[in-house]
Amino acid sequence: MSELTTIARPYAKAAFNFAVEQSSNDKSAVEKWAEMLNFLSVVVEDENVKIFLTSSISASKLADFVISICGEQLDQYGQNLVRLMAENKRLSVVPAVFEEFQHYVEEYRSVTEVEVISAQPLNNEQQQKIANAMEKRLTRKVKLNCSVDSSLIAGAIIRTDDFVIDGSSKGQLTRLANELQL
Template identity: 75%
Template sequence: MSELTTIARPYAKAAFDFAVEQSATDKSAVEKWTEMLGFAAQVADNEQIRDFFANTFSVQKAADAMVSICGEQLDQYGQNLIRLMAENKRLTVLPAVFDEFQRYVEEHNATAEVQVISAQPLNATQEQKIAAAMEKRLARKVKLNCSVDNSLLAGVIIRTDDFVIDGSSRGQLNRLANELQ
């Protein structure tokens, strides 16, 4: 997966930088690019499309097919990105490009997506406290995605990017077991 990220990052960064540059004259440019890349990523992630890319030897055919399928969802700049990626035989990494692009948008907007997994549903006060603590820790706004995992017994696990706080009973028991061995 990290190889895909490494390949996708320059395309995502270029698209993001261009979208930010465009936003000087069009305030919705970043949103438009998000929609374009999201749509193209969904198309590229389709099994039949992936098979087509794998069996197509013509770069031009792959680019034309992708642009044709995406149709009006892509503006001329989006089409240029697709053609460039096709030229470099990188259309299959479009989903990773989209993921990286979204990460750049979140960084630009100074927001972080934080996954909170709890043993029981959190109430609004608990969510607010976690959000406030994570905003302080990460020095940016956070968006919580809360879910329940009954196997935790008690507590929460908080994840964002490569940062994890395991405050679950299961995690504490696992750490204790490791120390006792």
């Protein structure tokens, strides 16, 4: 099974990246790709289609056959994926591609909570800048939990499960004190 995953992963990653790129214009592009891959995997898992996939028919005829079965379920990009996978004799791996794609979607949709402790209340613009920077760094959606701690003097501390960014004056003074004691 790991061999299938190894073969499927690049196709799934490419489809996912393309869907995310399209999502900037069309919010439901990731869902459309998930639906296309799901439908395509159901088609490919059909016993009659499996027999056809193992025949010695040309890649272009095989791709046209699968595309004709899928009909309106595949857009032009989904059809291009079918043609590419047929050329590479990988159509039988479509169910594994769909499974890997689902993993990427789950990871993409997961929201990481980020705790922001600042010396003064943050306005909406500051919160948005922090959220954007953290989403870029973590490559996932971020939910900010903001609080105020006046003992920080100035700056902020940003925490996630994975790391801490201490940009507070209190933290800088503590680090300086530690360095001077050496």
